[in-house]
Amino acid sequence: MRYITGGFALGAALALGGLVAAGTSTAASAAPAPAAAPAAQAQSLFPTSLFAPSSLVLTIGQGEDRDSSGVQRAVTLTCMPKATGTHPDVKGACEQLRAVDGDFDKTVALKADTFCTKEWNPIVVTAEGVWQGKRVSYEHTFANPCMKRASQSTVFEF
Template identity: 60%
Template sequence: MSGTAGTAQAQPQAAASLYAPSSLVLAVGQGEEADTAIMQRAVTLTCTPKASGSHPSASAACAELRAVNGEFTQLVGKSPGMMCTKEWKPIVVTVDGVWQGKRVAWNKTFGNSCEMRASIAGGAALAF
C-alpha cells in the first residue's frame, strides 16, 4: 500500500475579541422624559476597535468619552458667557448601548435647546 493516510487539517478558529465593545445610540428628543419624548435626531457611535458610526465627529467623541471613562454626567456643565431664556420647552438627551463591555442607559433633560447647547458647549460626544 503506497497511499498515505489523510490528515485532517484543523480549521482556524475565529480569534477571540481582544477588546470590550463600545457601541452607542445617542438621541435628542422633545419632552420631559426619555420614555415619552418625541425623538428629533439620533446617531450611532462605535469607539472600539475604531471610531465609526453616523456621529458627525466620531473620533473626537470617542476620545472625549475615553477621557471621562464613559461617565456621561461629566460631559455636561455650564458654558461661561452663554445666556439662555427661562422658556420651558424641555429637551432630553439619551444614550443607550454598551461602553467598554458594560451596559449604558443614560439620559438628561434640559429646560430648552439653548440650555442643552450651553451645557454641552465645547464637547463633541453630545454635539450631534
Template identity: 55%
Template sequence: MQPMTRWAMTGALLTTAVAGPLSTPAHSAPASLYAPSALVLTTGHGENAAAAAPERAVTVNCAYATSGTHPDPRQACADLDRVNGDLDRLATLRANDTGRFCTKEYRPIVVTVQGVWRGTRVNYEHTFANSCIKETQAASVFAF
C-alpha cells in the first residue's frame, strides 16, 4: 500500500475517532474538561510501516467515556493510563504474568499508533518478531 493511501486511511479513521464523540447530545459532559485522547492503531506484516500494508485498523477513544472499534477499549485505555501513554512501557505491564511462551519464528508484524493522547500528538511505530510476541508484550492495547 502506498504511503499516501496509508495516511488517507489513518486520517479518515482518526477523524471518525475524534469527531464521533462530538456528535453526542448536549446533556453530555463538556468536552473542554477532558484532554483529547483518540488513537488509531494498525497492524501489518513487514519490517516497517512503509513496507507493510495495514491488515487491521482499530480506534480507541479514552477521553470522557471509552469507546472505539478496539475489541476491549476499556482495558486498552486502562493500560494506557497505567503507563501514562508511554507505548514503549506497555511491555512492563505483562512481564512474566502471561505464562505463555512464544517460538523464535521470525514473521515480523509492525504496529502503528497515531492520534492524540491527553492533548499530545502521538506517532508511534514498533516491529515485533511475530504475533505471539506482540500479544504477550504489549498488554491489551495491541490485542486486536
C-alpha cells in the first residue's frame, strides 16, 4: 500500500508543480514548441530493413502421396528472420534452401554413384508454409527409404 500512496503523492506533487509554474509564467512564447516529427517516431518503431517470412512445416510419411500416407515425422523450419524450429539441422536446411532459391526439387536430387534396390516401398515428403513471402505446397515421393537417404536433401533429413 505504501507504493500506491507514494505514487499518488508524487502525481499530485507534479500536477501542483505544473499548475504553479503555469500560474507564475505570465509571458507566453509566441511560437509553440516543436513537436517530434512523426516520421522520426515511425522509423524508431519499425526496422530499417524488412524481410519476407520463411516458415515451413516439413513431413515424412509412408505411402505414395500425402493423401494416402500417414505422417510419421513432422518438424518446423523458420529461416527468416532467424533460423529456428524443431528441425535437427536448422542452419543447414535454411542454407540449402537459400542456395537453390527455394526449389525443393533441387534439394531431393540423388547423389552421384547411388545404388539402391528397385523395391516399391514409397516414402513421401512434404513442405507446407511460406518461403520468402510466397505460399509453398510441395510433395515428393521416393521409391523407397534407400532413395530418400541417397538424396542430397538436408531439408528432409529428420
